[in-house]
Amino acid sequence: MEKYVCDVCDYVYDPAVGDPDTGIAPGTSFEDLPDDWTCPVCGVTKDDFQVQK
């Protein structure tokens, strides 16, 4: 599963870690995050993320 980087703040979503603070379990792919999930650091939506190169 690919990591995704936030365009605004450079936060990296790592599927292996998930986002425990919002109940996203480790092993959740970026695609499977809910549509209303937001960047835990700067608050933008999934549209502002890109695959980490």
Next chain:
Amino acid sequence: MAKQITNKVSWVGKIDWELTKFHGDELSTMHGSSYNAYLIQDEKTALIDTVWQPYDKEFVARLKKTIDLKKIDYIVMNHNEIDHSGALVELMREIPGTPIYCTKKGESIIRGHYHPQDWNFVNVKTGDTLNLGQNTLTFIEAPMLHWPDTMFSYLSGENILFSNDAFGQHFATESLYNDTVKQDDLMWEAQKYYANIINPFSMMVSRKVKELIGMNLTIKMICPSHGIIWKDNPKQIIDKYIDWCNEYKENQITIIYDTMWQSTRKMGEAIADGIQEVDKDVTVKLFNASQIDKNDILTEIFQSKAILVGSPTINNGYSYAIAGILEMARGIKYKGKKAAAFGSYGWNGDAPKMITAHLQEAGFEIVNDGIKKQWVPDVKDLDDCTEYGKEFAKATK
């Protein structure tokens, strides 16, 4: 007037002894502030940051007394909020072609603020350097510390880290350095700055501090964009940030309440009695949210391992002052803290339930359903509150 820091570096900012509020009314600044700009005069000359917009003309006028503006080869903008970029328009009127070094996001923020037609931007990334002669600036991107555009600039040779808002404090002083001011006042303001501004980005602080330590830089001084320069043992503020970014708490329980006819206040004080009876070591503090400064209260929350939030039920909800504190606490994202609610009521007694829901949403671990009492609490009601305080103390010990 410029203040010489080293042979080659001068402070050329603005000390603002009058400032009492910042970010509109979002942040109180009880010790004033400063907008720090720095001038490096090596074989080449670089200006780092400017000052808040209301002081733009006096900034440029004073800078002219220090240097012929045409001799400024580079402008480095570490962060472009108006308190740092506010004098750019006035400055660029004088030296329009001077290159502005900033991150790509910095350029877009400057463009969004001042809509320049023809300024010369140079976008920099982590690891990019700018040689000034005997000294070299190295840029380190630090996004969300505390805006997307933020970067640090490190001056090798002089070994100075220009950290912009990170490690800053709203603290006015004419004497510049950390060892020349009252330490309690300074550390309170440094912590208040972290607790109110930096805390939402603790995850980024943790990453960036690790990166800085990994770079093995010699840091003789940290020059932030507000407040004092960390000259005596600059590592102390980095160590503090390591503590603060990691679910910081002290052995403190803070009771924040509002009261209409003193009933909720009496409940809070009875709860405090119970807490202290069970736990002699814990620091218990009470603050009336409509009387005490909101940002000081938020700093006390930051220091606490647990909080109790009390409000009378008014119009089937909770009070204006409590709503403000709860909303700020939600945005600031305190972590690893426990909480519960209490309050007096007349008919509908939903305030504690609603506060509890808000505390949960804000990331606090809820200890229990809270406690409410109808009308004016009598002796038995207050004994219940004291018992409640004892249970709360045990649950948070």
